[in-house]
Amino acid sequence: MPEHCDNPIVKKYGQPQEIRAFMEYAKTGLEAYEKAVFARMIKNDDVVLDLGCGAGREAKAIAGTCSRVYALDLVQGMLRTARDIVPADNVYFMRADATYLPVRSSTMDVILMSKQFMNHITVLEQRRITMNEVYRVLKPGGSVYLTLHNNLFNIGIVHILNSLYKILDAKRTSRKPAQQNTGNNGSTNLSSLLAGYFILRPRSIIVNKYRRTASKIIKGYSGNEAGDWDISQVSDAFSPYKSPYHNYTFKEIASLALNAGFRIDDIRDIWELSHHRTLPKFIRKGAFIISIVLKKA
Numbered sequence: 001m002p003e004h005c006d007n008p009i010v011k012k013y014g015q016p017q018e019i020r021a022f023m024e025y026a027k028t029g030l031e032a033y034e035k036a037v038f039a040r041m042i043k044n045d046d047v048v049l050d051l052g053c054g055a056g057r058e059a060k061a062i063a064g065t066c067s068r069v070y071a072l073d074l075v076q077g078m079l080r081t082a083r084d085i086v087p088a089d090n091v092y093f094m095r096a097d098a099t100y101l102p103v104r105s106s107t108m109d110v111i112l113m114s115k116q117f118m119n120h121i122t123v124l125e126q127r128r129i130t131m132n133e134v135y136r137v138l139k140p141g142g143s144v145y146l147t148l149h150n151n152l153f154n155i156g157i158v159h160i161l162n163s164l165y166k167i168l169d170a171k172r173t174s175r176k177p178a179q180q181n182t183g184n185n186g187s188t189n190l191s192s193l194l195a196g197y198f199i200l201r202p203r204s205i206i207v208n209k210y211r212r213t214a215s216k217i218i219k220g221y222s223g224n225e226a227g228d229w230d231i232s233q234v235s236d237a238f239s240p241y242k243s244p245y246h247n248y249t250f251k252e253i254a255s256l257a258l259n260a261g262f263r264i265d266d267i268r269d270i271w272e273l274s275h276h277r278t279l280p281k282f283i284r285k286g287a288f289i290i291s292i293v294l295k296k297a
């Protein structure tokens with residue numbers, strides 16, 4: 001049953017479809033880039049905090065490689081599923097909001113915020129608070145791993161692919177009258193396609209000048225800060241609830257981390273197979289994400 005709460009994260013991730021999908025995803029284990037980073041970062045006697053643990057994918061994979069895992073999520077349904085599928089007895093689940101961590105200062109060796117957890121924090125002040133909280137609970141010498149959807153990736157590539165797909169899909173379904181109408185709006189898709197095209201040319205002066213305007217005309221734009229958008233644009237086949245989303249630039253995440261007191265150990269772009277399920281598999285190849293390792297001196 002859906003959880004009853006006005007919080008858009010709880011509404012979206014509390015949906016049975018979301019929980020089932022993350023349960024399936026948890027079975028696939030770590031992404032290749034996570035395996036490489038976690039193997040370097042996590043030692044046998046480490047205490048690890050997993051923020052936005054979902055159905056326990058990371059906790060399940062790392063439980064045998066460290067001393068203890070504290071896995072935290074806002075959504076009860078996710079935690080319930082995670083408890084079922086993570087058999088290890090050194091994993092402790094907590095229901096909490098990551099912006100206010102119920103954890104003592106300087107107690108964690110490693111903190112994981114993989115799989116774009118921080119993209120869900122759409123208010124700038126809360127992003128600052130979260131970074132400060134993460135810094136507070138990390139031991140001196142400890143490390144943090146984050147991945148984030150890149151601003152450029154989502155408002156560019158995904159919107160182009162998504163609108164192209166929907167235009168093609170609308171054509172296909174209009175040829176089959178018996179099939180249910182998908183509700184696609186051709187002209188909105190076209191403006192989304194054009195906006196995506198312009199946004200994707202970052203070196204162009206014209207594009208930089210009109211970047212903000214372009215992002216506003218994209219269907220689904222919901223925020224008032226550059227980078228905010230509505231994830232339902234690409235996940236509406238999957239969950240009936242909208243959830244705001246904030247995409248990052250290198251500059252924003254670097255300044256959040258540095259202001260909290262972190263040293264940036266590594267920051268890079270990586271590509272992964274996107275989980276945007278409204279797109280067919282063959283065009284889901286290029287999710288452009290930022291991968292970062294932070295250290296506390």
Ligand SMILES: C[S@@+](CC[C@H](N)C(=O)[O-])C[C@H]1O[C@@H](n2cnc3c(N)ncnc32)[C@H](O)[C@@H]1O
Nearest residue numbers: 013052053054057073074075096097098115120
């Ligand atoms: C994209 S899912 C990733 C789940 C898991 N890390 C994985 O890779 O399978 C993001 C998770 O973050 C959780 N989340 C989002 N905002 C949160 C917050 N402020 N506090 C705690 N959990 C949050 C959601 O409930 C969801 O389970």
